[in-house]
Amino acid sequence: MLRYLIGRVLTMIPTLFVISILVFTIIELPPGDYFESYVQELKMLGEPADLAEIEELKARYHFDAPAPVRYFHWVWGMLHGDFGYSFEYRMPVNEVVGDRLWLTMLVSVVTILFTWILAFPIGLYSATRQYSWGDYGLTFLGLLGIAVPHFMLAIILMYFANIWFGISIGHLMDLQYLDQPMSMAKFKSILEHIWIPVIIIGTAGTAGMARRLRANLLDELGKQYVTTARAKGLSPTRVVMKYPLRMALNFFVADIGSILPSIISGAEVTAIILSLETTGPMLIRALQSQDMYLAGSFLMYLAALTVLGVLVSDIALSLLDPRIRLQGRRG
Numbered sequence: 001m002l003r004y005l006i007g008r009v010l011t012m013i014p015t016l017f018v019i020s021i022l023v024f025t026i027i028e029l030p031p032g033d034y035f036e037s038y039v040q041e042l043k044m045l046g047e048p049a050d051l052a053e054i055e056e057l058k059a060r061y062h063f064d065a066p067a068p069v070r071y072f073h074w075v076w077g078m079l080h081g082d083f084g085y086s087f088e089y090r091m092p093v094n095e096v097v098g099d100r101l102w103l104t105m106l107v108s109v110v111t112i113l114f115t116w117i118l119a120f121p122i123g124l125y126s127a128t129r130q131y132s133w134g135d136y137g138l139t140f141l142g143l144l145g146i147a148v149p150h151f152m153l154a155i156i157l158m159y160f161a162n163i164w165f166g167i168s169i170g171h172l173m174d175l176q177y178l179d180q181p182m183s184m185a186k187f188k189s190i191l192e193h194i195w196i197p198v199i200i201i202g203t204a205g206t207a208g209m210a211r212r213l214r215a216n217l218l219d220e221l222g223k224q225y226v227t228t229a230r231a232k233g234l235s236p237t238r239v240v241m242k243y244p245l246r247m248a249l250n251f252f253v254a255d256i257g258s259i260l261p262s263i264i265s266g267a268e269v270t271a272i273i274l275s276l277e278t279t280g281p282m283l284i285r286a287l288q289s290q291d292m293y294l295a296g297s298f299l300m301y302l303a304a305l306t307v308l309g310v311l312v313s314d315i316a317l318s319l320l321d322p323r324i325r326l327q328g329r330r331g
Contacts, residue, residue, distance in 0.1 A: 143211075144207075197274055229242070249320065
C-alpha cells in the first residue's frame with residue numbers, strides 16, 4: 001500500500017507538469033494578449049489608454065519575452081505560492097479570488113451533501129421496491145430532473161419568484177454585504193440565500209445519482225450470493241445492507257475524482273444567471289479577456305484537484321471493495 005501511494009504521488013508530478021504546459025499553450029493560442037484586447041476595448045469606448053502603464057506591466061510580467069520564458073516564470077511563481085497578477089482586476093490573483101473561492105466551496109459542499117442525502121434513500125427505495133408506484137413516480141421525477149438543465153431551472157424559478165412573490169432570488173447574499181468583510185450578519189445572509197442555488201444545482205445530480213444507485217443495487221440484488229442469503233433466512237434489511245449496498249456504493253466513491261474540481265469551478269452558467277459571487281463567472285470572464293494568470297491559476301487548481309480526487313477515489317475503492325486490488329499477484 002505504501003509503495004502504491006508513493007508511486008501514485010510521484011506520477012502526479014509529471015502529470016501536473018504536462019497539464020501546465022497544455023493550459024499555458026491553450027491560453028496562448030488565441031492571437032494577441034490581454035493588453036491588446038484592453039486597448040481595443042478602450043478605443044471602441046472612445047477612451048484613451050495609458051500606454052506607458054501597459055508597457056510597464058508587459059515588461060514586469062515578461063510579456064516581451066518568448067513564450068517558454070513566460071511559462072517558466074509562471075510555473076516558478078506557482079511553486080512559491082505566487083499565482084501571478086490579474087490584469088483585469090489590477091491585483092494579485094490570490095487577492096482576486098478571495099471570498100469567491102470560499103463561497104464557491106461552501107455552495108459546492110452543501111450541494112454535494114444535499115445530493116447525497118436525497119439520492120441515497122431514493123435509490124435504495126426504488127431498488128428494493130422495483131416496479132411499485134413509488135418507483136415509477138421517483139423514476140419520472142428523476143428523469144425530469146436529469147432532462148431539465150440547471151440554467152433553465154434557474155430561469156424558471158427566477159421568473160416565478162418575481163411573478164408570485166415580487167422578489168429576486170439572485171446573489172448569495174443581500175446587496176449591502178457584497179463588498180463587506182465577513183461578519184455574522186453577512187454569514188446569516190449567505191445561509192438565507194444559499195438554499196436556492198443548492199436546490200437548482202443539486203437537482204440533476206440527485207436524480208442522476210439516485211438512478212445509478214438503483215441500477216447498481218438491482219444488479220447486486222440479482223446475484224447468487226443474495227439469493228443464498230435469502231434462502232438461509234436472513235432478514236430483508238440485513239440481506240440488502242450487508243453486502244449489496246456496500247458494493248453498489250462503488251460509484252459514489254469513484255465520483256470523488258470529479259467532485260473535488262467541481263467544488264472550485266461550481267456550475268458556471270447557473271452562477272452567471274443567478275449572479276452568484278462564486279469563481280465560475282470569474283473563470284469564464286478570465287478566459288474571454290485572456291487574463292492569463294487568473295485563468296491559468298483556475299485551470300491548474302481544477303487539474304490538481306482532479307488528480308488528487310482520482311488518487312483518493314482509488315484508495316477508497318480498494319478499502320470499500322475487497323475485489324479491487326492495488327497490485328496484481330506476483331507469478
